[in-house]
Amino acid sequence: MSLRGVIPPLVTPFRADGALDLASFEANVESLAAHELAGMLVLGSNGEAASLDEEEKLSLVAAARRRAPDRFLLVGTGMESTRATVALTRKVAGLGADAVLVLTPHYYKSRMTADALRLHFETVADSSPVPVYLYSVPAFTGLPWPPGLAPALAAHPRIAGMKESSGDIGLLNRLVASTPPSFQVACGNAPVFYPALCVGAVGGVLAVANCAPRATIALHRAFAAGDHARARRLQEALAPLAAAVTTSHGVAGLKVAMGLAGLRGGEVRAPLLSAPPSFLDEIRPLLEEAEAASDRP
Numbered sequence: 001m002s003l004r005g006v007i008p009p010l011v012t013p014f015r016a017d018g019a020l021d022l023a024s025f026e027a028n029v030e031s032l033a034a035h036e037l038a039g040m041l042v043l044g045s046n047g048e049a050a051s052l053d054e055e056e057k058l059s060l061v062a063a064a065r066r067r068a069p070d071r072f073l074l075v076g077t078g079m080e081s082t083r084a085t086v087a088l089t090r091k092v093a094g095l096g097a098d099a100v101l102v103l104t105p106h107y108y109k110s111r112m113t114a115d116a117l118r119l120h121f122e123t124v125a126d127s128s129p130v131p132v133y134l135y136s137v138p139a140f141t142g143l144p145w146p147p148g149l150a151p152a153l154a155a156h157p158r159i160a161g162m163k164e165s166s167g168d169i170g171l172l173n174r175l176v177a178s179t180p181p182s183f184q185v186a187c188g189n190a191p192v193f194y195p196a197l198c199v200g201a202v203g204g205v206l207a208v209a210n211c212a213p214r215a216t217i218a219l220h221r222a223f224a225a226g227d228h229a230r231a232r233r234l235q236e237a238l239a240p241l242a243a244a245v246t247t248s249h250g251v252a253g254l255k256v257a258m259g260l261a262g263l264r265g266g267e268v269r270a271p272l273l274s275a276p277p278s279f280l281d282e283i284r285p286l287l288e289e290a291e292a293a294s295d296r297p
Contacts, residue, residue, distance in 0.1 A: 001072040001098050003133065003161055003186040004202045005038025006216045008209035009046040011255055012060065013266025020056050022063055024264035028210075029067040031263055035213040038203055039072025040064060041101060043092075045140055045165075046207045046251055049076050051269045058091060065096035074205075078103025078135060082120050086127045093129040101133045101163060101205075106141035114146035118153060125158040132158055137165040137188065150175050154183040163188045163205050169195050176200030190216070190242035194235035197223045208242040211257035211287060215294040230297070237293035241286040249275045257283050 010032075013024035032040065042064045043049040043057055052060075061075055075097040077088040082105075089100050102124055105112060125132045134153065136145040145164070153159050164172050165188030175185050176199060187196035190206040197204075197220070209216040219234040245254040252275040255265025260283065268274060 001039065002202070003038065003074075003163070003184045003205065006203060006209050006213070006220050007037060007039045007041050007072075007074065007186075007205045008032060008213065009041040009044030009205055009207055010060075010064070011210060011251065011258065011265060012047045012049075012052065012056075012269075013255070013264050014269050016267055018267075018269050020052075020059070021264070021266050022059060024266050025060060026063050026067050028258070028263050029064050032210070032213060033068045033071060036217060037071070037209065037213060039074055039098075040068060041074045041076065041205055042097075043076035044101065044205070045076075045103075045137060046210070046254060047076070048251060048269055048272070051272075054088070057088070058095060061092045061095045061097060073098050074101050074133065075099075076101045076103065076135070077124075078105070080105050080107050082123050085120070085124050089124060089128050089130075089132075097130055099131040099133060099160065100128060101135045103135045103137070104141055104143050104145075106143045109141070109143045112143055114149050114152075117146065117149060121153050121159065122156055125156050128158055130158075131160040132156075133160055133184075133186075134162040135165075135188075136162065139165070145171065145175075147174075148178075150183070151178045154179040159183075161185060161202075164201075165189050165205075167192050169199060172196055172201060173199040190246070191239045193219060193238070194223065194231050197231075206242070207246050207254055208238060208290075210254060211245065211261040211263070212238065212241060212290040212294075215290040218294040233296070234293050237290050241283070241290045244279075244283055244286055249279055253279055253283065256280060257287055260284060260287055
């Protein structure tokens with residue numbers, strides 16, 4: 001069980017009144033489990049983890065484990081305090097999580113030095129019953145990944161790798177080059193998935209895999225088979241869709257795209273706003289192109 005391959009960061013569907021729609025979440029898990037994905041991530045950024053209370057988080061983890069019992073289950077447990085992160089990590093491990101993804105604390109970002117982050121991650125890993133993956137996403141945290149931190153943490157026996165979501169291929173290349181092969185670096189930014197694989201990423205934890213799993217899996221397989229021409233074509237087809245459901249419209253856009261793909265995106269939770277009705281006309285041809293590309297040799 002590892003980050004090698006494609007892992008969708010599952011969305012959390014909500015009803016119109018903001019309540020958790022657990023039945024839709026379970027239906028999505030079952031639908032995605034029909035594809036040859038490397039695993040699934042629960043409580044990631046695209047799962048609106050920051051808007052969930054602990055009871056909701058634990059119910060989602062339990063549901064994912066129940067509906068996909070044989071799949072690699074990665075769970076986001078990063079909190080603003082080390083103590084809270086340790087507590088949540090232990091709880092989700094008890095519910096069947098195979099590994100955890102720990103976001104950098106960032107509220108006191110001016111104090112989140114390399115030393116502070118190293119102590120945080122090492123303390124979490126010391127207490128974790130399951131492997132720990134680091135998570136850097138400066139677009140949300142505003143916190144750049146410190147130089148030298150990854151190789152320092154890679155020495156810990158329970159820190160297994162990292163999801164790097166900045167889209168900075170130079171940074172990802174440095175992370176791969178400065179850590180041992182056992183430390184798995186995954187790309188968290190679909191518009192640069194193919195170049196990330198070229199510099200050593202083992203796979204991708206990609207929002208667009210929720211609505212276009214076939215195309216993202218096909219890209220990874222083409223790269224693994226050495227068919228770079230096809231991998232590049234798939235990247236070109238996926239990039240506009242990936243940008244639309246992340247940087248352009250965020251989680252709301254991703255949920256619309258999932259609805260078009262036959263899954264249950266549901267509503268976003270306030271204060272997020274729904275995507276405008278015009279987004280349907282924008283996203284439909286992008287989704288169709290990504291799906292068509294996965295069928296081409």
